[in-house]
Each structure stands twice: as C-alpha cells, then as structure tokens.
Amino acid sequence: xxxxxxSVLGKDRPGIIAAVTRILFxxxxxxxxxxxxxxxxxxxxxxxxxxPKALSEADLHRHLNAGLAxxxxxxxxxxxxxxNGPQTDVDSEPFVVxxxxxxxxxxxxxxxxxxxxxxxxxxNLQAVFKGGDDPNANxxxxxxxIPSDANHQALRRDLREKAxxxxxxxxxxxxxxxxxxxxx
Amino acid sequence: MFSEREILSxxxxxxxxxxxVRTVTLGLNLLDCASDDIGRFTDNIYARITGAAxxxxxxxxxxxxxxxxPVVNKRISVSPIAVAGAPFNAQQMLSVATTLNEAAGAARVxxxxxxxxxxxxxxxxxxxxxxxxxxxxxxxxxxVCASVNVASTRAGINIDAVLLMGRTIKEAARLTxxxxxxxxxxxxxxANIPQDIPFMAGAYLGVGEADAVINVxxxxxxxxxxxxxxxxxxxxxxxxxxxxxxxxxxxxKVTRIGELIGREVAQRLGIKFGVVDLSLAPxxxxxxxxxxxFQSLGLASIGVPGSTVALALLNDAVKKGGAFxxxxxxxxxxxxxxxxxxxxxxxxxAQGHLSIEKLEAMTCVCSxxxxxxxxxxxxxEETLAAIIADEMAxxxxxxxxxxxxxxxxxxxxxxxxxxxxxLLGESIIMPVNNATGENRFxxxxxxxxxxxHSLVN
Numbered sequence: 001x002x003x004x005x006x007s008v009l010g011k012d013r014p015g016i017i018a019a020v021t022r023i024l025f026x027x028x029x030x031x032x033x034x035x036x037x038x039x040x041x042x043x044x045x046x047x048x049x050x051x052p053k054a055l056s057e058a059d060l061h062r063h064l065n066a067g068l069a070x071x072x073x074x075x076x077x078x079x080x081x082x083x084n085g086p087q088t089d090v091d092s093e094p095f096v097v098x099x100x101x102x103x104x105x106x107x108x109x110x111x112x113x114x115x116x117x118x119x120x121x122x123x124n125l126q127a128v129f130k131g132g133d134d135p136n137a138n139x140x141x142x143x144x145x146i147p148s149d150a151n152h153q154a155l156r157r158d159l160r161e162k163a164x165x166x167x168x169x170x171x172x173x174x175x176x177x178x179x180x181x182x183x184x
Numbered sequence: 185m186f187s188e189r190e191i192l193s194x195x196x197x198x199x200x201x202x203x204x205v206r207t208v209t210l211g212l213n214l215l216d217c218a219s220d221d222i223g224r225f226t227d228n229i230y231a232r233i234t235g236a237a238x239x240x241x242x243x244x245x246x247x248x249x250x251x252x253x254p255v256v257n258k259r260i261s262v263s264p265i266a267v268a269g270a271p272f273n274a275q276q277m278l279s280v281a282t283t284l285n286e287a288a289g290a291a292r293v294x295x296x297x298x299x300x301x302x303x304x305x306x307x308x309x310x311x312x313x314x315x316x317x318x319x320x321x322x323x324x325x326x327x328v329c330a331s332v333n334v335a336s337t338r339a340g341i342n343i344d345a346v347l348l349m350g351r352t353i354k355e356a357a358r359l360t361x362x363x364x365x366x367x368x369x370x371x372x373x374x375a376n377i378p379q380d381i382p383f384m385a386g387a388y389l390g391v392g393e394a395d396a397v398i399n400v401x402x403x404x405x406x407x408x409x410x411x412x413x414x415x416x417x418x419x420x421x422x423x424x425x426x427x428x429x430x431x432x433x434x435x436x437k438v439t440r441i442g443e444l445i446g447r448e449v450a451q452r453l454g455i456k457f458g459v460v461d462l463s464l465a466p467x468x469x470x471x472x473x474x475x476x477x478f479q480s481l482g483l484a485s486i487g488v489p490g491s492t493v494a495l496a497l498l499n500d501a502v503k504k505g506g507a508f509x510x511x512x513x514x515x516x517x518x519x520x521x522x523x524x525x526x527x528x529x530x531x532x533x534a535q536g537h538l539s540i541e542k543l544e545a546m547t548c549v550c551s552x553x554x555x556x557x558x559x560x561x562x563x564x565e566e567t568l569a570a571i572i573a574d575e576m577a578x579x580x581x582x583x584x585x586x587x588x589x590x591x592x593x594x595x596x597x598x599x600x601x602x603x604x605x606x607l608l609g610e611s612i613i614m615p616v617n618n619a620t621g622e623n624r625f626x627x628x629x630x631x632x633x634x635x636x637h638s639l640v641n
Contacts, residue, residue, distance in 0.1 A: 096186070098191060098192070098195050124185050126188055128188075139188070139192070141191050141192075143185065143186070156249075169199070171195055171198070171199070171252050172252065173194075173250075173251050173253075174250045174251050174252075176251070176444060177194065177251040177252065177253065177441065177444060178190060178191060178194055180441060180443070180444045181190075181193075181437045181440050181441065182186065182190040182193075182194070182437075
C-alpha cells in the first residue's frame with residue numbers, strides 16, 4: 001500500500017462522499033482520514049487513503065474522474081510525502097486570534113504575513129466577510145501554534161499595529177481559555 | 185477546533201460584557217514573624233510581604249495577557265494582626281498598619297487586608313488594642329483594610345464588641361470627615377467570617393491556612409445580565425426556572441476563567457492554589473452591575489417587592505454553576521449588593537426604591553450584608569451598633585456569613601450625596617430609622633448565646 005491524498009471540489013449536493021468512497025472501495029483503497037467542509041454552497045473534501053501498489057496514480061485518477069466529473073466535481077490526487085517537512089516537532093503553544101472589522105481586500109494576507117514572519121503556524125482558519133463596515137459581519141478566527149521560543153511581545157505588537165492600521169479589533173488569547181469556558 | 189459561536193461568545197464576554205478576574209489575592213501567613221519587639225516584628229512582616237509578593241503583579245499581568253482576560257486587582261491578605269501582633273498596644277498597632285501600607289505599596293497592590301480581630305466570644309487585650317488603633321490606622325493609610333468578626337453561629341453575638349465597633353466606626357468617620365468618612369469604607373464587621381475571602385475589605389488569611397495561598401475573586405454581573413437579555417430577547421416567555429438555568433450556565437463559564445487564571449498564577453508563583461470566590465462583584469460602571477440583573481429579570485428596580493426572591497434565585501444559580509466549574513470554592517461566594525459600588529443600586533436608593541430595611545431582608549439570601557451603605561452622620565453609636573447587631577443575627581441564625589460596611593457620613597443627612605471615589609463609588613445617604621435615638625437594649629451588652637442549632641455535635 002502507498003498513501004495518497006485526494007482532494008474533491010465542487011458544488012455541494014447529496015451523494016458526493018458516497019460517490020468518492022464507493023470508487024475508493026471498488027479500487028480496494030483503505031480510507032484513513034477524511035475532512036470535509038462546505039463554504040457557501042461549495043463542497044471541499046480531503047481524503048487520505050491507502051492505495052494498492054498495483055493501482056497506478058493515473059488509473060486512480062481515471063476512476064475517480066470518471067465517477068465524479070459527471071457530478072460537476074473536480075478531483076486531484078497526490079502521493080503523500082513521507083518527509084515531515086518543516087514546522088512539525090516545533091515546541092509550540094496553541095492560541096486563538098480573532099479579528100473583527102470592516103471588509104477590505106488583503107485582510108487575511110496582511111495578518112498571515114505577520115504570523116508567517118514570526119513562524120506562527122495556522123492550524124485552522126475560519127473567515128467570514130459579508131462585506132460592508134459591520135464588524136460582526138466580517139470576522140477572522142485563526143487557531144494558531146506559536147513556537148515557544150517566538151518573541152510573543154513582538155508578535156502581539158506587530159499584530160496589534162497591523163490591526164490598528166486596518167481598523168480591525170484584534171484579540172489574541174491562549175486556547176485553554178476557550179476550552180475552559182466551552183468544554184466540560 | 186472550536187465553533188465560531190464558541191469563540192465569538194468568549195470574545196464578546198471580554199470586550200462588551202465587562203468580564204474580568206476581579207481580584208487575585210495572595211494570602212500570607214505572618215504568624216512566623218512573631219516578636220515582642222515592635223521594630224523586629226514590623227521588619228519581619230515587611231520582608232515577608234515584599235518577598236512573597238515581589239512578582240505577584242507582574243505574573244498576574246502576564247497571565248492576564250496570555251488569556252486576554254485582565255486581572256483587575258492584585259491584593260494581599262495576611263494573618264489577623266490581632267493574633268500575629270498579640271503583644272502590642274494600640275500605638276504599636278498603628279505602626280504595624282503603617283508597615284502593612286508600605287509593604288503593599290512596594291508590592292504594587294491596591295489593598296492589603298488583615299488588620300483584623302476575631303472577637304465573637306470575647307475581646308483579648310490585643311484585639312482591643314487593634315480595634316482602638318483602627319480609626320487612626322484607616323485614616324493614615326490608603327491600602328490597609330480592616331475587619332472584625334463579632335459573631336458566629338457557634339459562639340453567639342458579642343454585643344460588647346458590636347458596641348465597640350459602633351464607637352470605632354463613628355470615630356473612623358470623624359477622622360476622615362473631609363473625605364465623607366472614607367476610613368469606614370475599609371472596615372467590615374462580620375458574623376461567620378470565612379478564612380479565605382479574596383475580596384476587600386473583608387479579606388484576611390485565617391489561622392487554619394497554609395503559609396501562602398492564592399485565592400481568586402471572579403466577576404461577571406455584566407455577563408450574567410447580557411446572557412439574560414439575550415435569552416429573553418429570543419424568547420420573551422422564558423419562565424424563572426429557565427432563567428435560573430441560564431444564570432447557572434453563565435456562572436459556570438465565569439468561574440472556569442477564575443479557576444484557570446488562579447491556578448496558573450499560583451503555579452508560576454510556586455504557591456498553593458486556594459479557592460475561587462463565586463461572588464458576583466459589581467463596579468460603579470454601567471454594564472457591570474448586580475442591580476441591572478434585577479431589571480433584566482423583570483423587576484422595575486432592585487428594592488421593589490420581588491427583589492428578595494429574585495436575589496435568592498440569582499444567588500443560588502450562581503453557586504450551582506460555580507460549584508460545578510471549580511474544584512475549590514470558598515470565600516463569600518454569593519452576590520454582592522454594595523450600594524455605593526454599584527451604580528444601579530445607588531440609583532435605586534436615590535429613587536426611593538431601596539431602603540436599609542429591604543437591603544437587610546435581601547442579605548438573608550445572599551452573602552455579605554449592608555455593604556457600602558452611607559447613612560446620616562448624626563447616626564448614634566448605639567443605633568449603628570443596633571444595625572450591626574441585626575445583621576449579625578441574620579448570619580448567626582442562618583449559619584451564613586453576613587457583614588456590614590456602614591459609613592456615617594459626617595455633616596451630611598439623608599438625601600445628601602457621599603463620594604468615595606474609584607471602585608468605592610458614590611451614593612445617596614440612606615435614611616435610618618431612629619438614627620439619633622438611644623437603644624437601651626443594645627446598651628445592656630454581654631454575649632447573646634449561640635442558637636440551639638449550633639449544638640450539632
């Protein structure tokens with residue numbers, strides 16, 4: 001078995017996961033992880049599966065595309081790298097960054113540029129921009145890992161300065177506080 | 185991974201509902217500072233306090249930053265000075281108060297509590313010396329808070345001590361006449377005082393406690409009010425059982441924050457974590473008021489008929505939510521109704537909705553008691569003592585803590601305004617029944633025996 005990561009994109013409708021998993025099952029693949037979400041009306045799913053050695057990547061794509069293209073879905077596969085790459089095994093602490101403020105282009109890019117410069121890894125991002133100046137209609141929630149050896153004060157300062165320049169209300173809090181309040 | 189709603193509700197509580205940790209209080213045992221030499225004793229306590237509290241403010245600020253939750257006040261409570269400084273006379277007790285004030289200043293805390301005596305069954309020589317020193321000590325210092333326990337369910341009510349406190353409060357008011365009797369705002373008279381209160385002015389470290397301990401007072405009246413407002417906006421027909429559940433859930437969240445912050449501060453200081461005090465503590469700011477909760481529940485104002493039962497509901501729901509949220513609950517743990525410290529409550533008094541008698545009734549179902557109540561300056565010592573004794577009876581008979589923090593504002597009469605400033609707020613002066621009259625009952629003095637239900641063994 002080799003590991004493949006398969007991404008499926010397209011307009012949401014009933015039966016997408018059923019179709020993807022049926023094809024994988026027929027090709028004797030073993031699903032290890034699935035994550036999916038719906039943004040507005042668009043479905044996006046990521047599947048990690050063990051694929052038989054005998055099944056080539058091209059054949060897997062052919063089978064998936066044959067089943068999914070008629071449903072208006074785009075599919076992409078990639079061999080899963082065994083190299084863990086950078087960022088893993090970094091000693092870090094989980095924080096949550098929340099911004100509210102008027103919509104404009106480049107908000108996510110501006111904030112994440114600072115995070116990247118401080119080696120902060122975004123583990124989950126939820127962003128809703130309904131447009132306009134209502135702060136509650138334009139929200140970004142970043143769940144991030146901040147390396148323990150990062151300069152917290154400088155990071156906070158840079159984020160706050162950028163937020164001020166963008167008229168955003170920004171908070172940065174350790175994740176434990178959300179766990180303490182929301183989880184029993 | 186948290187849902188958007190979970191994250192935004194926490195951010196909302198902090199940004200718009202005045203959620204904070206009201207106080208992190210470092211309790212310090214001073215009994216090992218003992219000496220019969222006043223210079224040595226004050227040197228010892230100064231070294232002990234400034235040493236142990238050196239990093240208190242810094243660490244509270246760091247932990248507050250980490251979680252995005254401000255620790256508004258950092259404070260210190262110490263062993264009762266009448267015990268720790270047992271050999272000293274009143275003049276020497278004054279120099280202890282000065283030392284406490286200086287040590288608190290060096291540690292950058294706003295209040296230090298424990299200029300205290302426990303006299304529920306009898307007044308020892310040092311207790312008398314300390315109480316005698318109180319008016320001047322509270323006048324000459326900014327940070328020192330005093331408390332005296334004059335009654336308990338197991339001991340009864342020491343009316344001699346109550347009378348002594350009536351005189352002491354009058355004298356403290358007289359010495360701070362230019363500040364509307366401010367010294368009295370730093371002096372609490374208790375029945376059944378707990379050993380681990382983090383809130384001022386009643387905080388002291390009980391003799392049954394360890395060398396050092398971190399106790400936390402949470403806040404959150406604004407959060408409770410907004411939770412009720414949101415719930416009733418989406419369903420105007422909520423009944424009181426349902427509202428009680430909403431308050432309970434909210435108290436849970438508020439208490440979890442106190443527990444988290446308290447534990448981390450304690451761990452960083454290398455000190456044992458004590459308790460979370462579940463009291464809803466207001467400030468004189470709009471949106472941070474216990475009084476406003478009564479209006480959200482549907483009453484015209486705190487003080488109108490229905491207020492006592494509403495407070496009973498509120499207090500009980502806060503305890504239930506808080507008890508589940510924290511592994512260690514202590515202190516006062518009940519809603520506070522300090523008149524001058526809560527803008528809405530002081531307005532209710534000004535509008536005539538709230539009388540001292542109704543306040544007293546309400547203290548039957550919550551913690552503390554007649555708290556930050558400004559009364560006419562010509563209220564006699566005996567009447568002051570009688571008000572205190574009534575409040576003590578409620579505590580003693582109901583096996584609960586009650587207290588008074590009464591301020592007879594010199595030169596002012598009912599309907600005038602008193603200004604204390606800052607967190608202590610301002611208030612109309614409330615009328616007192618028989619303010620200047622005599623009270624032959626109280627004057628008899630002695631010890632009112634403990635009630636029959638104290639014989640529980």
